[in-house]
Amino acid sequence: MGNCGTREESAVAVVSHAHHQVQQLHMLSVGGRNGPPERKHSRSASDLSDSSSTTSRMGILEDSRKNAVLYTHVIAFTLFELETITKSFRSDYILGEGGFGTVYKGYIDENVRVGLKSLPVAVKVLNKEGLQGHREWLTEVNFLGQLRHSNLVKLIGYCCEDDHRLLVYEFMFRGSLENHLFRTIRLSSILVAHKHKGARFKMLGGTLVVRYAEATVPLSWATRMLIALGAAKGLAFLHNAERPVIYRDFKTSNILLDSDYTAKLSDFGLAKAGPQGDETHVSTRVMGTYGYAAPEYVMTGHLTARSDVYSFGVVLLELLTGRKSVDKTRPTREQSLVDWARPKLNDKRKMLQIIDPRLENQYSVRAAQKACSLAYYCLSQNPKARPLMSDVVETLEPLQSSSGAANEVSSSSSSSIVGETFSMGGITDYQMRRRFAGNVGDGPVCRSPNPNCSPGPPACRVR
Numbered sequence: 445m446g447n448c449g450t451r452e453e454s455a456v457a458v459v460s461h462a463h464h465q466v467q468q469l470h471m472l473s474v475g476g477r478n479g480p481p482e483r484k485h486s487r488s489a490s491d492l493s494d495s496s497s498t499t500s501r502m503g504i505l506e507d508s509r510k511n512a513v514l515y516t517h518v519i520a521f522t523l524f525e526l527e528t529i530t531k532s533f534r535s536d537y538i539l540g541e542g543g544f545g546t547v548y549k550g551y552i553d554e555n556v557r558v559g560l561k562s563l564p565v566a567v568k569v570l571n572k573e574g575l576q577g578h579r580e581w582l583t584e585v586n587f588l589g590q591l592r593h594s595n596l597v598k599l600i601g602y603c604c605e606d607d608h609r610l611l612v613y614e615f616m617f618r619g620s621l622e623n624h625l626f627r628t629i630r631l632s633s634i635l636v637a638h639k640h641k642g643a644r645f646k647m648l649g650g651t652l653v654v655r656y657a658e659a660t661v662p663l664s665w666a667t668r669m670l671i672a673l674g675a676a677k678g679l680a681f682l683h684n685a686e687r688p689v690i691y692r693d694f695k696t697s698n699i700l701l702d703s704d705y706t707a708k709l710s711d712f713g714l715a716k717a718g719p720q721g722d723e724t725h726v727s728t729r730v731m732g733t734y735g736y737a738a739p740e741y742v743m744t745g746h747l748t749a750r751s752d753v754y755s756f757g758v759v760l761l762e763l764l765t766g767r768k769s770v771d772k773t774r775p776t777r778e779q780s781l782v783d784w785a786r787p788k789l790n791d792k793r794k795m796l797q798i799i800d801p802r803l804e805n806q807y808s809v810r811a812a813q814k815a816c817s818l819a820y821y822c823l824s825q826n827p828k829a830r831p832l833m834s835d836v837v838e839t840l841e842p843l844q845s846s847s848g849a850a851n852e853v854s855s856s857s858s859s860s861i862v863g864e865t866f867s868m869g870g871i872t873d874y875q876m877r878r879r880f881a882g883n884v885g886d887g888p889v890c891r892s893p894n895p896n897c898s899p900g901p902p903a904c905r906v907r
């Protein structure tokens with residue numbers, strides 16, 4: 445999973461209670477036939493990408509949207525059922541691979557189990573090595589089994605048989621943000637890659653991978669802002685839940701996109717219940733992904749909702765620049781995106797220089813300045829200087845309408861606006877600074893042996 449720290453406490457206690465927990469999970473699931481299906485699966489998941497016409501594909505998309513809404517309870521699937529819909533986990537059904545295991549495409553309907561509505565799904569199979577995998581699997585079921593939101597990927601069901609652990613999600617037709625932003629898309633995706641001109645093919649680990657040529661149209665500014673808003677809403681929902689949830693692994697590969705580019709958070713294996721009452725933070729072993737984890741969390745293990753805000757700032761920066769959070773192929777000073785870009789985000793003359801050149805100036809300068817300023821505050825070293833995710837949502841919402849408006853100033857006329865004080869959703873830059881940093885107090889002396897450590901305030905309470 446790209447962990448930047450050691451594993452959490454021993455999972456022995458988790459395993460010893462596993463059977464009891466799984467029994468509780470079955471109470472969340474809908475009743476249904478647990479035996480093997482009597483009929484063969486009539487629709488192959490390959491139909492998703494092999495449809496012969498645009499009309500056919502659009503019909504599948506529309507049916508999927510309608511049917512996904514009907515899945516309101518988590519289903520306990522049998523291993524046989526999931527083997528059936530993935531053709532015994534065939535290699536050409538693989539959607540992706542990660543630290544957790546392998547993800548396969550599949551298709552469920554009444555031929556799998558009576559009463560099920562037709563729905564394309566993604567089946568994640570736990571890598572059996574290590575105890576941490578079971579902990580993450582259980583965490584995902586616990587959180588996604590109870591939390592439902594339009595910007596969280598929907599958990600359709602799970603399977604727990606012997607040492608097999610699987611999760612079944614709604615299928616996200618456009619894959620991950622990482623693939624779209626950094627130009628690597630699997631052929632098995634719903635996007636029929638071979639129909640796109642300029643695509644280059646190669647084998648990578650036995651999987652056919654498509655790497656687009658430079659002629660491919662990148663994500664537009666409006667689409668990037670739409671994705672940023674959707675992801676922000678997902679985080680805000682988690683942070684404002686009755687018992688706050690800290691996502692802890694916010695990154696482009698965990699942001700999935702549906703057919704309309706609606707962003708949904710996936711992979712809740714590292715999520716943690718947030719602090720309650722008088723607690724200011726959750727203390728935990730440092731886990732996450734290098735380049736996205738907040739500096740105070742890496743240094744102290746103190747986890748707060750503002751840790752997620754920092755990670756959001758990194759992803760927003762990736763959307764703005766088209767660069768990866770860490771890229772060892774770039775010059776030394778540019779390998780860390782945050783270190784290279786953040787000093788420029790607070791300079792109206794320099795900030796536009798870091799905008800993804802593939803956008804070819806097709807964006808509003810005002811909107812770009814607002815988004816850059818937001819990223820600047822999200823990436824503050826001081827956690828209390830970062831905005832709440834609800835503030836982030838409020839800031840991004842006005843950019844949705846302005847990003848494509850005809851009366852907005854285009855980037856080609858940036859010289860006439862660079863010196864102006866810009867507003868963010870009706871909030872001036874000065875007011876925004878006060879809003880985001882108004883509660884910042886003096887921080888404690890840094891106790892880290894690292895001489896380069898900069899002191900910061902105690903982690904803030906989740907609100």
